[in-house]
Amino acid sequence: MPKSSSQSKSEIKLPRFRDAALVERRNLKMARSIHAYVRGNTAKYYDWLKQAEISSIPQGPAIWICGDCHTGNLGPVANAKGQIDIEIRDLDQTVIGNPANDLIRLGLSLATAVRSSDLPGVITAKMIESLYAGYVHALERNGRLSQKLEHPLLIQTVMKKAVKRTWKCLAEERLSGLEPEITLGKKFWPLLKKEQSEIDLVFERPELQDLVTMIGKRDEDAKLRVLDSAYWVKGCSSLGLLRYIVLIDSMDGKVQRGKGLCLMDLKEATKALAPRYSDAPMPKDNALRIVEGARHLSPYLGERMRVSKFLDTSVFIRELLPQDLKLEIEGMGEQEAQNLAFYLAFVVGRAHVRQMDDVARNSWIKELKRNQSKTIDAPFWLWRSIVELISVHEAGYLNHCRLYALSHEK
Structure with a gap:
């Protein structure tokens, strides 16, 4: 289970308070x-x-x-x-x-x-x-x-x-260090039990195994293990959507000083607001639409994305890499x-x-x-x-x- 720091306990929102807290945060951010x-x-x-x-x-x-x-x-x-x-x-x-x-x-x-x-x-x-x-x-x-x-x-x-960025940079930002756990606080909130169970099921699927092992030189036969997960409070326009950060062991429990760990971003796919050409053939599933668009527009990112179902919701998943930055x-x-x-x-x-x-x-x-x-x-x-x-x-x-x-x- 994720731990919480004493400084951040007041910032943690239990699942039943998520929606109201997210709306307030989005409005203030804007x-x-x-x-x-x-x-x-x-x-x-x-x-x-x-x-x-x-x-x-x-x-x-x-x-x-x-x-x-x-x-x-x-x-x-x-x-x-x-x-x-x-x-x-x-x-x-x-x-x-x-x-x-x-x-x-x-x-x-x-x-x-x-x-x-x-x-x-x-x-x-x-x-x-x-x-x-x-x-x-x-x-x-x-x-x-x-x-x-x-x-x-x-x-x-x-x-x-x-x-110049390495896994250590990403771990310090997202994990508050190299320990294999997620610290609850302003960015990460606790999960419902059904969310935790569903995340475990998602990362047992073969397509997710392939997504993890394609990065770097990881062992294709290593069994993935979910070490930790949390609700991710991120972005502005995406606030309110299902969003999770998942810490994965990709080395069969042989993790040492961060080696073998990877962070996955699991995000709800919703209907696009952008107008489409009415006669253009597109996937009806929103996650499939997003991944297909990414493969055409941003090949580096698109190749690192997969589609899944999460509690009957269409989601897309990618590994977070330290080199991915926004302007x-x-x-x-x-x-x-x-x-x-x-x-x-x-x-x-x-x-x-x-x-x-x-x-x-x-x-x-x-x-x-x-x-x-x-x-x-x-x-x-x-x-x-x-x-x-x-x-x-x-x-x-x-x-x-x-x-x-x-x-x-x-």
Whole structure:
């Protein structure tokens, strides 16, 4: 059973108090900044999309899109062999739909990060130009970044950090040390008995055995053993979904100083809010949809994911690797904002273009360039969409603070 520290006992929520505690935590987290509010409110983005005049937004080829393409959902991801690249790292909302939706959503996220960094409004305009240029660059070069272009400083820094990270780094963050147990507290809460029993059953399945042994040089014949598990309080938009962290022994009880341990992330799959193309064939099971989208958009991550059932709920499972990191980008300078917009748009464009043949790719480039603006080096539909979304989310954010942050202080 997980242990609890004396400092964190007040933060532990028993299963019957989970829902109320998660709602409160989500609301307070979203009140921290407009950037945090945008990251945690996918629904508001698609509410706007339904109500907006979208006739000018181009309709791209039917490909898998992220569906929730904000900056926090991009970052370093490792594959089973230990290679690392910047990829989309959260695919809960993935569908076969309009790739323009990813570009607009990323632009909104970057624009709010610019505002949170106290940069002048003209930088938002330049950022949108860079966003568009980076995306088109990926399409025109078929996913290959020009050698003349340097990675932004933030990307260089986070990649260096990812390369240096070891199991010890992950254990200190998630386990509070190398001991084979999970410490209950702010991040991890106790389980119901039926949840504990179901987790044991899930990791007896052959497909999960394969998922664990594919990483590194683990013994394919070793019997997996669940050492510990807990409810995982993580993220913002995902709060309220079933989420568990599971500590596994992959060496038949021969674990020494962390060697042979692995941490698994088990997460509920829910219906996507992102609009799909109605005639596009997709798996009906939400976990299968998420894993299939991940394999198309983020191959490093997709190969490390499996689907299962958990208490009659569809879930997807992956191993947590120390190299997997998310981007934290508030506090940017003016040039860094533009460089980052170009590069992240390139990453998204690369994920899109690998699904297109030359005919679809050239047609999409032509469609993107059709409505160029006379005052900004980006299509007017992209500029207008991001500006409208900033306005809508700014108002929503202030109302959110009024309702939740002020009442919490009282």
